[in-house]
Amino acid sequence: MSIQHTSTDLRIVMAQLNFMVGDIHSNTDRIIAASQRARDELAADAIVFPELALTGYPPEDLLLRAHFIERVEAAVERICRESKGITVIVGYPLEQAGDLYNAVGVIKDGSIAGLYKKQRLPNYSVFDEKRYFKPGTDACVVHIKNIPVGITICEDIWEAGPARQAAEAGAGLLININASPFHAGKQAQREQLVAERTRETGLPVMYINLLGGQDELVFDGASFVISHEGRLTQRAPACVEDLYPVDFQCGDTIVALPGEQASPQANVASIYQVLVLGVRDYINKHHFSGAVIGLSGGIDSALTLAIAVDAIGADQVEAVMMPSRYTADMSIEDARAQAEALGVSYESISIELPFGAFLEVLEETFSGMETDTTEENIQARCRGIILMAISNKKGKILLTTGNKSEMSVGYATLYGDMAGGFAPIKDVPKLLVYQLAEYRNSIAPVIPQRVLERPPSAELAPDQKDADSLPPYEVLDPILECYIERDESVEQIAARGFDEEMVKWVARMVDRNEYKRRQAPPGVRISQRSFGRDRRYPITAVIQ
Numbered sequence: 001m002s003i004q005h006t007s008t009d010l011r012i013v014m015a016q017l018n019f020m021v022g023d024i025h026s027n028t029d030r031i032i033a034a035s036q037r038a039r040d041e042l043a044a045d046a047i048v049f050p051e052l053a054l055t056g057y058p059p060e061d062l063l064l065r066a067h068f069i070e071r072v073e074a075a076v077e078r079i080c081r082e083s084k085g086i087t088v089i090v091g092y093p094l095e096q097a098g099d100l101y102n103a104v105g106v107i108k109d110g111s112i113a114g115l116y117k118k119q120r121l122p123n124y125s126v127f128d129e130k131r132y133f134k135p136g137t138d139a140c141v142v143h144i145k146n147i148p149v150g151i152t153i154c155e156d157i158w159e160a161g162p163a164r165q166a167a168e169a170g171a172g173l174l175i176n177i178n179a180s181p182f183h184a185g186k187q188a189q190r191e192q193l194v195a196e197r198t199r200e201t202g203l204p205v206m207y208i209n210l211l212g213g214q215d216e217l218v219f220d221g222a223s224f225v226i227s228h229e230g231r232l233t234q235r236a237p238a239c240v241e242d243l244y245p246v247d248f249q250c251g252d253t254i255v256a257l258p259g260e261q262a263s264p265q266a267n268v269a270s271i272y273q274v275l276v277l278g279v280r281d282y283i284n285k286h287h288f289s290g291a292v293i294g295l296s297g298g299i300d301s302a303l304t305l306a307i308a309v310d311a312i313g314a315d316q317v318e319a320v321m322m323p324s325r326y327t328a329d330m331s332i333e334d335a336r337a338q339a340e341a342l343g344v345s346y347e348s349i350s351i352e353l354p355f356g357a358f359l360e361v362l363e364e365t366f367s368g369m370e371t372d373t374t375e376e377n378i379q380a381r382c383r384g385i386i387l388m389a390i391s392n393k394k395g396k397i398l399l400t401t402g403n404k405s406e407m408s409v410g411y412a413t414l415y416g417d418m419a420g421g422f423a424p425i426k427d428v429p430k431l432l433v434y435q436l437a438e439y440r441n442s443i444a445p446v447i448p449q450r451v452l453e454r455p456p457s458a459e460l461a462p463d464q465k466d467a468d469s470l471p472p473y474e475v476l477d478p479i480l481e482c483y484i485e486r487d488e489s490v491e492q493i494a495a496r497g498f499d500e501e502m503v504k505w506v507a508r509m510v511d512r513n514e515y516k517r518r519q520a521p522p523g524v525r526i527s528q529r530s531f532g533r534d535r536r537y538p539i540t541a542v543i544q
Contacts, residue, residue, distance in 0.1 A: 213281030297331025380416025410513030426523025
């Protein structure tokens with residue numbers, strides 16, 4: 001049954017949906033189905049989809065394939081044919097006269113009623129749009145039920161020019177479509193920025209954001225509306241896929257009527273939610289049958305296991321404990337306790353036989369040499385071989401468990417604990433790992449308290465502790481934040497009160513382990529400077 005809305009003049013649906021990069025056919029199916037639902041069930045006059053919804057975001061070098069663009073053009077024609085009775089505002093790559101644009105098509109009555117080409121092309125951090133697109137120059141104002149609506153795309157709203165241009169062209173309402181990836185604290189930044197545009201133009205702004213995980217990026221949705229007075233009137237939930245109707249009262253001024261406002265989450269809660277979404281989408285979009293994790297009894301693997309279970313369900317997750325001669329009894333006990341608390345499949349496979357075999361094979365080669373990290377790494381690689389074998393045999397993705405602090409300074413073993421297909425907490429510093437674990441336990445106690453309290457250890461040598469090789473995380477993590485995320489020099493960091501020799505050591509370790517990070521699996525980005533798309537440093541270089 002259709003929902004009637006006699007008290008308002010204009011209803012526009014925000015389609016906060018999860019699209020698959022490259023799957024133009026399925027994305028088109030979803031756009032058409034959502035448009036028909038918005039028309040028939042939600043009595044909407046228009047529906048708005050996120051940036052580059054037809055292709056998914058970011059399509060990267062798929063855009064360089066001529067056939068890819070041809071498929072986009074055919075999909076737009078299909079949407080025109082099958083989306084009558086509602087205005088459809090959808091993002092897609094548009095080719096004109098040999099140039100490619102990041103564009104929005106406004107589809108009405110079976111044809112394109114308006115086109116907008118993105119003017120501000122981001123080319124920083126994770127964005128690389130100038131590689132593919134030419135910037136547009138003109139405003140686009142279309143009429144929906146005789147209401148003049150201006151269109152902009154993502155980065156356009158971060159500067160005053162495009163919004164002001166649309167207002168000067170006669171717009172009474174602005175729609176901004178986005179593929180804005182998550183980082184901690186970004187939602188408040190988005191809302192504050194859009195409020196500035198509304199105060200500058202006097203126009204309400206509808207901000208529609210993409211949802212879903214795409215490789216390292218997670219798009220968290222949280223679409224919203226800011227009134228012409230600069231006040232939030234509606235906010236969709238983060239990380240929830242759905243259609244969200246927005247009503248406007250239209251007169252001399254277009255007034256955004258109050259709608260549901262999902263409560264903003266605390267920082268740690270929002271990060272956990274994004275990690276879960278990123279893991280779920282990576283596993284499901286790659287059609288893995290489940291996930292396997294090496295469960296050590298430590299905090300990193302404990303958090304990773306909880307995230308995996310929340311992402312895809314306990315029945316799809318397998319935990320493997322691989323004790324050695326150095327594994328403490330409490331580690332074995334805690335690993336089993338967590339597996340039982342979460343209800344996952346669990347088994348224990350000792351690495352003593354393969355470890356002993358490697359030592360025997362290498363005995364002559366290593367004759368006369370002291371035991372060192374080589375033997376520690378052999379243990380980690382024995383575990384990597386076992387886990388990858390299970391992954392290959394069962395079709396389950398191996399999730400690695402290393403955190404950002406370890407990855408920064410190279411406290412990880414290539415082809416050992418770095419072996420795997422996806423790294424859920426790759427961008428999570430160690431201190432935040434503890435906060436996230438405590439947050440998860442506040443929902444339900446699934447991580448043993450002893451795991452949270454005991455000193456972290458790789459357990460690759462007798463009585464080993466992380467503190468034997470690394471500064472305390474309370475010192476290390478702030479130094480890493482300054483060096484990696486703020487690009488501060490050793491001198492600048494030392495001026496903050498840190499020991500200069502310690503800072504030099506940390507910086508040197510970060511620089512020399514770039515080669516390891518290049519070989520690491522992708523992982524969820526939660527910061528403004530993650531390893532991978534964000535931070536691109538040379539492997540061979542002298543870094544002063």
